[in-house]
Amino acid sequence: MKILALLNQDGGTLKTLDLDWLAALIRDEFQVHGHEITVERCKGKAIVDTIRSASERTDIDVLMVGGGDGTVSAAAMALTGKSIALAILPAGTMNLFARTLQIPLDLTEAIAALASGQVLAVDVGTVNGEPFVHQFAVGLHARMVRMREGLTYRSRIGKIIASSRAVFLALKQLPSVELVIEIDGAQQRISSPAVAISNNLYGEGHVPYADDPRGGVLGVYICRVKAPRAVMKLTFDILRGSWRQNPHLEVLTAHKVAFEYNGRHHDKRAVRDGELTRLEPSMLVEIKPQALNVLVPAEASYLVPASEPTVALAK
Numbered sequence: 171m172k173i174l175a176l177l178n179q180d181g182g183t184l185k186t187l188d189l190d191w192l193a194a195l196i197r198d199e200f201q202v203h204g205h206e207i208t209v210e211r212c213k214g215k216a217i218v219d220t221i222r223s224a225s226e227r228t229d230i231d232v233l234m235v236g237g238g239d240g241t242v243s244a245a246a247m248a249l250t251g252k253s254i255a256l257a258i259l260p261a262g263t264m265n266l267f268a269r270t271l272q273i274p275l276d277l278t279e280a281i282a283a284l285a286s287g288q289v290l291a292v293d294v295g296t297v298n299g300e301p302f303v304h305q306f307a308v309g310l311h312a313r314m315v316r317m318r319e320g321l322t323y324r325s326r327i328g329k330i331i332a333s334s335r336a337v338f339l340a341l342k343q344l345p346s347v348e349l350v351i352e353i354d355g356a357q358q359r360i361s362s363p364a365v366a367i368s369n370n371l372y373g374e375g376h377v378p379y380a381d382d383p384r385g386g387v388l389g390v391y392i393c394r395v396k397a398p399r400a401v402m403k404l405t406f407d408i409l410r411g412s413w414r415q416n417p418h419l420e421v422l423t424a425h426k427v428a429f430e431y432n433g434r435h436h437d438k439r440a441v442r443d444g445e446l447t448r449l450e451p452s453m454l455v456e457i458k459p460q461a462l463n464v465l466v467p468a469e470a471s472y473l474v475p476a477s478e479p480t481v482a483l484a485k
Contacts, residue, residue: 171231173200173207173257174224180214181237182261187277192236195278196259199285207234218244225249232465234284236277238262243303243443246294250301250462255289257465263330264444266379267303270370272470283467290473291460292383295369298453302443303369303462304379306455308431309347310364310393310401312441314340319446341402350430353390353422363401364393367427367455375411382472386459390422429453 175196177184184192193209200207212220217237224233225248235245236259246267249256260268260275271292274280294301305311318336344363351360371389373381380389391408395401395418407416414421431449433439439449466473 171205172229173205173232173234174227174230175207175209175234175236175257175259176217176220176224177209177211177259178214178217178235178237178241178261179211181217181241182239182263183277184236184261187261192277196234196281199281203285205285217241221245221248225252225254227254230254232257232289234259234465236261239264239266239304239444242267243445246303246443246462247301250294250458253463255463255465257284257287259284263333264377266305266377269377269379270304270381270383271464271466272472273467283469284465287465287467288473289463290384290466292462292464293370293386294458294461295367295388296456296458297440297442297447298450300442301458301462304443305366305368305441306443307364307366307441308349308429308439308449309345309362310340310405311366312439312446312449313345315441315444315446316438337405341398341405344396344398344401346396347431348433352428353424354426360392362393363396364391366391369457371421371423372413373411374414377411378408378413383464384460384472386457387423387425388427388455388457390420390424390427392420392422394418394420425457427455429455 177189196209197207221244232255234257235241239262242258245256258268258273260273260280265275274283294303297306314336317339318333346361348361351358368389370380370382370385372378400418404416404418407413413419431451436449438446440447
């Protein structure tokens with residue numbers, strides 16, 4: 171296969187890596203498996219435009235991106251519905267979509283797993299037609315990200331510390347979002363500190379990410395309590411994967427979720443894949459089954475049984 175690897179030199183852990191060493195490792199590993207690969211570096215300010223240009227090319231089979239979670243989300247948005255497959259080098263803070271795909275978080279191991287991997291079509295969610303691979307959320311998560319943006323950090327550890335501070339600051343003054351929400355045709359009016367919708371249902375026993383990238387459903391999570399201590403406990407239960415046991419979280423699955431929001435504030439009131447976005451008066455969230463081609467490890471546990479057809483990584 172013909173592969174283009176784009177390394178965001180300002181993104182995630184790549185800022186502190188020897189990119190000459192990383193590029194050589196990528197080339198060597200993929201060439202050993204018989205693939206043609208070109209490795210290019212890109213500054214953070216140009217990465218989105220570079221990804222969009224690459225997604226229009228007709229001479230590559232796979233676009234590999236290395237950088238933070240924002241880089242991965244931008245690539246998924248550009249490649250949804252196209253034949254080019256997305257390959258992820260997990261160099262972000264959380265690497266949640268990479269975890270869903272069972273890509274090793276160690277870069278050396280990830281490169282080896284992808285070089286011998288296979289292409290698979292997986293689900294994406296959309297918000298008013300805009301794709302996301304992890305989560306769309308309103309309320310507490312959006313406030314936390316806004317507060318984190320006001321804090322200074324220069325490293326992965328610094329971002330984790332800033333995120334922790336932002337969580338506590340947001341919990342001290344909880345938002346309350348008034349929504350009319352329609353889930354697969356059933357409408358209800360809610361007032362909640364936090365509502366989130368995930369691309370496939372979160373797994374249990376770990377940080378929030380889906381275990382099956384082809385489950386074909388949205389996960390819907392509604393916080394049903396407003397007491398700060400109870401919301402704080404729920405937040406930590408979600409982070410450690412024990413949300414099923416918390417009575418204050420309503421969990422549903424759906425194929426389509428519609429929002430109506432009549433609040434005064436719209437700008438930066440929602441989060442899509444970790445990035446602040448506008449909360450529109452009307453929003454439609456849908457699951458798009460198998461709309462994104464991705465390169466995944468051949469050993470991933472969610473792959474179909476050997477008796478069923480798969481798309482092997484051609485050489």
